[in-house]
Amino acid sequence: MSKFAKKKDGDIPAVSTASLPDIVFMLLFFFMTVTVMKDSDIMVENTLPNATEIKKLEKKDRVIYLYVGKPTTEYQKQYGTESKIQLNDKFANVNEVGDYILAERAKKPQELQNVLTTALKVDKEANMGIISDIKQELRKVNALKVNYTTYEGDAFNNLK
Amino acid sequence: MSKRTGMPTVNAGSMADIAFLLLIFFLVTTVIEVDEGLDRMLPRINKDTAIMDRLKKNVLSIFLDSQGKLLVDDVLIEPDVLQQTAINFIDNGGALTSDKDFCGYCLGKRSSKSSDNPKKAVISITSNRETSYGAYISIQNEVIAAYNYLRNRESMRLFNMSLKDMESLYQKPNISFLVKLELREKINKIQLLYPLNIVDAEVITEKNN
Numbered sequence: 001m002s003k004f005a006k007k008k009d010g011d012i013p014a015v016s017t018a019s020l021p022d023i024v025f026m027l028l029f030f031f032m033t034v035t036v037m038k039d040s041d042i043m044v045e046n047t048l049p050n051a052t053e054i055k056k057l058e059k060k061d062r063v064i065y066l067y068v069g070k071p072t073t074e075y076q077k078q079y080g081t082e083s084k085i086q087l088n089d090k091f092a093n094v095n096e097v098g099d100y101i102l103a104e105r106a107k108k109p110q111e112l113q114n115v116l117t118t119a120l121k122v123d124k125e126a127n128m129g130i131i132s133d134i135k136q137e138l139r140k141v142n143a144l145k146v147n148y149t150t151y152e153g154d155a156f157n158n159l160k
Numbered sequence: 161m162s163k164r165t166g167m168p169t170v171n172a173g174s175m176a177d178i179a180f181l182l183l184i185f186f187l188v189t190t191v192i193e194v195d196e197g198l199d200r201m202l203p204r205i206n207k208d209t210a211i212m213d214r215l216k217k218n219v220l221s222i223f224l225d226s227q228g229k230l231l232v233d234d235v236l237i238e239p240d241v242l243q244q245t246a247i248n249f250i251d252n253g254g255a256l257t258s259d260k261d262f263c264g265y266c267l268g269k270r271s272s273k274s275s276d277n278p279k280k281a282v283i284s285i286t287s288n289r290e291t292s293y294g295a296y297i298s299i300q301n302e303v304i305a306a307y308n309y310l311r312n313r314e315s316m317r318l319f320n321m322s323l324k325d326m327e328s329l330y331q332k333p334n335i336s337f338l339v340k341l342e343l344r345e346k347i348n349k350i351q352l353l354y355p356l357n358i359v360d361a362e363v364i365t366e367k368n369n
Contacts, residue, residue: 024179031186049294051301129289149197155301158294
């Protein structure tokens with residue numbers, strides 16, 4: 001009894017929470033490193049279609065992105081509801097795609113200029129006309145490697 | 161009272177709270193980017209008439225209209241049988257045994273009305289300007305799936321290893337150069353057995369009058 005009382009009298013060591021900040025910091029650093037701060041806002045609706053036979057784009061520095069889709073509601077007043085191409089942070093016409101690709105290509109290091117991929121992030125509601133025009137433009141500037149960016153999922157969902 | 165000796169430590173209890181706050185901020189702002197999709201090569205601009213020279217039986221023409229209806233060789237089919245149709249077509253191996261184009265590894269029906277061998281077989285995908293991109297991707301996906309199925313089958317038969325495993329092994333950084341070279345050779349061999357002959361024909365503009 002006296003032993004018990006003594007223990008109660010002296011401080012019971014609490015569970016040490018000293019390592020909690022370390023754990024949280026570890027998580028914090030993980031999220032800090034995986035976070036990609038977008039340099040351009042997406043101004044088009046961008047629900048990508050689903051596909052199963054997908055391949056990962058391995059090296060991000062070798063990719064040029066193109067966004068296509070309907071302008072989001074805040075831009076619809078100005079640009080209408082027809083599918084548009086977004087290059088960097090502005091809407092563009094089909095004939096500007098080639099110049100954009102060339103400009104982006106020139107920004108990359110010399111040794112990567114021949115292995116670039118163009119990632120087409122296209123809304124699944126977009127129609128093929130605009131895609132086909134873009135493909136023609138890409139062929140004109142010899143940017144032949146394309147990746148239709150998709151989510152993983154059943155491809156038949158796109159048809160519904 | 162005698163226990164209160166030494167310097168009182170700074171209370172670090174709130175450090176966790178601060179770190180949590182930062183953590184939650186980054187959790188909320190994080191967008192893990194989707195960076196996967198269907199890889200395709202566009203044809204060079206001066207080679208686009210090559211398909212015209214091919215025999216009709218070596219071409220499987222897929223047409224996708226603006227309602228998402230699918231015509232394969234002018235017959236209306238359901239999208240879920242497309243993959244099997246494509247496999248049958250590619251793997252047909254119709255060339256005769258005496259022919260130099262004879263396909264020894266094909267397991268198809270060897271019908272004389274379908275493709276001679278996988279190297280000659282071409283799948284052409286045509287669509288309307290009004291066709292939705294989603295539907296087009298589904299079709300692309302099914303055709304690529306057909307090729308992947310056949311490539312996998314051959315890779316299992318020849319090397320007892322699926323193509324996907326070989327590719328993921330190839331991507332690993334810690335394998336030796338020799339292994340890598342061997343893998344590259346094997347992958348190339350499979351790709352040559354079933355080359356990805358998909359042609360995106362020009363989009364047809366619907367005539368209104």
